[in-house]
Amino acid sequence: MTVSRPARPASRTRRPRTADDRRTEIVLxxxxxxDDVxxxxxxxxxxxxxxxxxxxTLYHYFPSKDSILLAIHEEFISILLGRQRQRLERDDRDVSDLLLDVMVDICDLMRTHRGYVRVFFEHHRELPDASRREALAARDAYFDSVRGLFERGRTEGLVTGDPMLSSMALFGMCNWAYQWYxxxxxxxxxxxxxxxxxxxLHGVGATPSRP
Amino acid sequence: MTVSRPARPASRTRRPRTADDRRTEIVLxxxxxxDDVxxxxxxxxxxxxxxxxxxxTLYHYFPSKDSILLAIHEEFISILLGRQRQRLERDDRDVSDLLLDVMVDICDLMRTHRGYVRVFFEHHRELPDASRREALAARDAYFDSVRGLFERGRTEGLVTGDPMLSSMALFGMCNWAYQWYxxxxxxxxxxxxxxxxxxxLHGVGATPSRP
Structure with a gap:
């Protein structure tokens, strides 16, 4: 049941919003x-x-369009990194489940942050060098944590293959969804x-391995 | 053995090039x-x-930047479609081999036509509607022929799963390589x-299926 809320008093709209609210709204x-234009x-x-x-006032929050692009990236990569770190701290899931969690997180971004993802994938090369380094360091940290899951899976005998290329397969399948999902x-x-x-994990081949 | 060719006579450089040569050079x-800028x-x-x-003279060949973007797309999609059609006409390879051929073709584009691929992936939304429809029809034809391989593989009992999603997995892994390869x-x-x-086909899981 939805409870209807009382009409917002006029004074409420005049209450200054926090700087964080403003930044969030600008980025959104x-x-x-x-994404549109x-x-x-x-x-x-x-x-x-x-x-x-x-x-x-806009320039007070963001000195340039680049800095908004960087904030867009920070927002979604920090979501991904935050969730991954929480899971790894808990240490209650096996590698297969952890890989599923990563894939669910990324695919869900295509629903919740589609424009963010596209803008970042397609324009990170245009960031000024210092910002680009910072953004790529966060992406690298995320990539490394995913590659680490494949390495761990290999040590535990749950996964075969090359951790770097397997990570690229995972990111390719999930990230590309921004183009079609x-x-x-x-x-x-x-x-x-x-x-x-x-x-x-298992492929779509009907037979377990080629003759 | 490479046979060295005689030095090109000076008059040769003055011979007007064909319109096709010019178009190819402009597109390149x-x-x-x-890609750079x-x-x-x-x-x-x-x-x-x-x-x-x-x-x-440039406008004589291409009335707009959009039309060059469209030509870039036509060039690489016609390579992919042409190779795929030749293979399907020969009909001497099984579905697994045909899927490998498709993946080799796409990954090889990341070597031979990297700039083309990136420009098209990232800017096709900006094409005027008529050109965009034409470009997307060619992409759809290619996508359908790949999905058809998964359908055929399912009929033949060689492949399981959903042909559309399996195609997206294939394109995701291969197309995404333009970002990292x-x-x-x-x-x-x-x-x-x-x-x-x-x-x-087989996944990276060490066990054939989950418990």
Missing amino acids: RASELF GYHLTSMDDIARAVGLAKP DPRGTLTSLDVARYFHRVL | RASELF GYHLTSMDDIARAVGLAKP DPRGTLTSLDVARYFHRVL
């Missing part, structure tokens, strides 16, 4: 514009208009993640 | 610029300068294709 609106065709003027801020369709992001996890 | 140079940051002036043409590294594009083919 900018990512929508980048394209990163290069979106100006700081467009972003200021979309958020309802004067341009100098439509959250409004019949497949949930969980269906997709589970299917790819099955491919990754 | 433009794809390099798009970015599609949006490259102007028709830059392309004319890179090819050594006056701008009106470096042809100057130790892995050949054939190594990568073979590894992903093994994952696709």
Whole structure:
């Protein structure tokens, strides 16, 4: 049952929002514009208009479009890294389950942060060097933690093959979903993640190995 | 053995090149610029300068930057479609081999046409509607022929699973290589294709199926 809330008092709208709220809103609106219109065709003027801020105020939060791109990346990579670290600290799941968790997290981003992901995948090369290094270091940390799962799986005799290439297979299947996955369709992001996890672990061949 | 050819006579350089040669050269140079500088940051002036043409001559071949983007796509999709059709006409390979051939073709594009692939993946949404439809129809034809292999494999009892999702797994692994594969590294594009083919058919799990 939905309980209807009382109308918001007029004074409430005038209460200044926190700087964090503002930043979050700017990043969200900018990512929508980048996704709809394209990163290069979106100006700081467009972003200021979309958020309802004067341009100098926008520049107070983000000195450049690049810095918004970096914040977009920080937001989704910190979600991925945070969830992965929590799981690894708990240490109550085997490698196969941990790989499924990673794949579920990434595929779910295609639902919750689709524009963010696309913008970052397609424009990280254009970040200024210092920001790019920082963004790539976070991606590398995530990649390494996933590769570490394949290494651990190999040590435990649960997984075969090359950890680097297996990680690229995992990321390829899941990341590419930003090009085709439509959250409004019949497949949930969980269906997709589970299917790819099955491919990754067992493949689609009907026979266990080639003659 | 390589037979050295006689030095090209000076008059040879003055012989007008065919329109096809010119188009090919424009597409090649433009794809390099798009890859290095970015599609949006490259102007028709830059392309004319890179090819050594006056701008009106460039416009004679390509009325817009979009039309070059479309030609880039036509070139690599026609390579993929052409090879696939030849193989299917011969009908001398089983589904597993045909899937390997597809994966080898795509991974090899990451070596031979890397800039083309990236530009198309990242900018096809920006094509005018008519061109976009044409480009996507060619991609769809290729996708359908790959999905058809999984359908055939299922009929023949060689492959299990959902043909659409299995195709997305194949394209995800191979297409994503444009983000990470470096042809100057130790892995050949054939190594990568073979590894992903093994994952696709048999997975990396050490046990054939989960308990």
